[in-house]
Amino acid sequence: SKSQQKSEAKSRTHRLAMPSPSLRLAVVGAGAAGLVAARELRREGHSPVVFERAASVGGTWLYDAAPATSDPLAAGAAHSSLYASLRTNLPREVMGFLDFPFASSAAEAGGGGDTRRFPGHDEVLRYLEEFARRFDLYGLVRFGTEVVRVRRDGGGGGGRWAVTSRKIGEKGRREEEEEVYDAIVVCNGHYTEPRVAHIPGVEAWPGKQMHSHNYRVPEPFHDQVVIIIGASASAVDISRDLAGVAKEVHVADRSAPACTCKRQPGYDNMWLHSMIDHAQEDGCVVFQDGSSIKADVIMHCTGYLYDFPFLEDDSAITVDDNCVDPLYKHVFPPEVAPHLSFIGLPWKVIPFPLFELQSKWVAGVLSGRVKLPSREEMMEDVKAFHSKMEARGWPKRYAHNFSDCQFEYDDWLAEQCGHPPIEQWRKLMYAANSENKAARPESYRDEWDDDHLVAEAAEDFKKYL
Numbered sequence: 001s002k003s004q005q006k007s008e009a010k011s012r013t014h015r016l017a018m019p020s021p022s023l024r025l026a027v028v029g030a031g032a033a034g035l036v037a038a039r040e041l042r043r044e045g046h047s048p049v050v051f052e053r054a055a056s057v058g059g060t061w062l063y064d065a066a067p068a069t070s071d072p073l074a075a076g077a078a079h080s081s082l083y084a085s086l087r088t089n090l091p092r093e094v095m096g097f098l099d100f101p102f103a104s105s106a107a108e109a110g111g112g113g114d115t116r117r118f119p120g121h122d123e124v125l126r127y128l129e130e131f132a133r134r135f136d137l138y139g140l141v142r143f144g145t146e147v148v149r150v151r152r153d154g155g156g157g158g159g160r161w162a163v164t165s166r167k168i169g170e171k172g173r174r175e176e177e178e179e180v181y182d183a184i185v186v187c188n189g190h191y192t193e194p195r196v197a198h199i200p201g202v203e204a205w206p207g208k209q210m211h212s213h214n215y216r217v218p219e220p221f222h223d224q225v226v227i228i229i230g231a232s233a234s235a236v237d238i239s240r241d242l243a244g245v246a247k248e249v250h251v252a253d254r255s256a257p258a259c260t261c262k263r264q265p266g267y268d269n270m271w272l273h274s275m276i277d278h279a280q281e282d283g284c285v286v287f288q289d290g291s292s293i294k295a296d297v298i299m300h301c302t303g304y305l306y307d308f309p310f311l312e313d314d315s316a317i318t319v320d321d322n323c324v325d326p327l328y329k330h331v332f333p334p335e336v337a338p339h340l341s342f343i344g345l346p347w348k349v350i351p352f353p354l355f356e357l358q359s360k361w362v363a364g365v366l367s368g369r370v371k372l373p374s375r376e377e378m379m380e381d382v383k384a385f386h387s388k389m390e391a392r393g394w395p396k397r398y399a400h401n402f403s404d405c406q407f408e409y410d411d412w413l414a415e416q417c418g419h420p421p422i423e424q425w426r427k428l429m430y431a432a433n434s435e436n437k438a439a440r441p442e443s444y445r446d447e448w449d450d451d452h453l454v455a456e457a458a459e460d461f462k463k464y465l
């Protein structure tokens with residue numbers, strides 16, 4: 001009956017709000033998100049077990065120099081999509097966790113670090129390793145262990161989960177083990193599964209296609225004609241990397257007007273085009289303005305797809321047009337909250353501080369210290385979010401794009417957890433970096449005008465260092 005349903009809903013809400021004893025939790029992944037989630041969960045009194053497929057912490061920042069893949073358009077065995085020349089696109093002061101500054105003084109103290117404000121990828125890995133050491137997280141991680149299946153245990157209210165994991169043995173021996181956990185925190189990253197552009201006629205085109213996931217160094221492209229699809233950070237970096245060795249680099253940007261065909265300032269071998277119209281059997285690639293180029297390679301710098309291959313159908317979420325749904329505030333599927341959560345889905349953000357605040361929220365909710373609304377209210381919130389997207393004319397795949405709301409979201413999370421909002425200097429520095437990047441696309445990593453904010457950050461960091 002309706003009244004029975006109402007009272008069941010009420011009791012479910014009540015259960016969400018009850019303080020829980022220490023929970024046995026499974027965290028999937030030991031990248032930046034998994035590490036900070038483990039720290040926050042333990043701080044809250046829980047017992048997290050972190051499953052990590054790789055042999056070390058760092059996730060994306062564990063550079064893989066020789067990705068093993070038979071298909072250059074696919075993920076293959078490599079998790080990380082980093083290329084050798086990669087330097088951060090955020091200043092280090094902005095990028096680090098809130099209470100563990102990513103400060104160059106730490107690199108200096110450790111000796112031999114990369115003290116640049118926008119350091120190379122090795123420095124980020126060192127920072128994450130230092131984070132794991134400082135907060136004693138290594139002991140929580142089961143390395144070389146892949147989560148292959150997560151399903152609800154016993155059905156019902158979504159309370160417990162059976163996790164099947166597989167130890168990747170030294171000689172390729174694989175053993176599966178099933179254990180039951182009170183909750184799952186998914187931190188598996190979303191920059192591994194390539195999204196590939198559809199190009200009419202490409203099946204008959206004789207050149208080589210690859211995705212930026214598998215790009216590492218420019219040398220193999222010596223004297224070749226390369227077409228890059230995309231306008232993201234990777235497309236910008238890789239096109240410049242390639243321009244030094246390739247014969248010609250042609251960037252196809254779908255947001256450029258159809259008539260675009262212009263040489264890039266500062267380069268005599270790089271052009272910007274509108275999107276590709278089609279590819280031909282004779283090796284030519286034709287752009288929307290009708291111009292064509294005989295190319296050797298098409299490099300898809302077209303982003304990545306959310307992928308949770310270990311979640312069974314009972315996980316209460318689906319991924320449709322790269323939108324993970326339904327999720328309350330991009331973290332909890334209402335039907336099984338708080339027993340399943342996702343850290344790190346938003347993009348166009350400063351990732352580490354956002355992971356930290358999401359983790360604090362999840363940890364607080366799981367202990368009952370922080371309250372969630374009822375399932376019905378969470379679903380209403382999700383529906384309202386989708387209606388707002390529709391009203392703006394945004395496609396579903398922009399659901400986790402936070403370009404214009406990340407600080408509002410961060411501060412909302414902080415408020416839920418009783419944490420101070422994001423520092424004003426960090427917000428201003430993020431904006432200053434975006435402007436500087438637009439004004440000095442070639443040199444923003446080495447020239448800037450916000451030293452006053454760097455000084456403010458350094459002052460602020462004194463309380464942590």
Ligand code: FAD
Pocket residue numbers: 028029030031032033034051052053054057058059060061079081082083086087088089090095145146147148187188189190191234310343344350351352
């Ligand atoms: P990941 O780092 O991807 O970690 C996920 C972990 O989960 C991995 O270790 C993986 O092995 C593990 N895993 C996955 N599936 C399983 C499974 N089934 N079982 C066990 N383990 C599993 N961010 C910045 O702040 N600044 C930058 O300058 C910047 N540049 C970037 C450049 C590139 C090219 C890319 C791809 C990303 C960049 N980012 C940058 C974003 C970056 O992804 C985040 O900073 C952050 O590393 C993401 O952390 P994560 O923990 O969410 O995911």
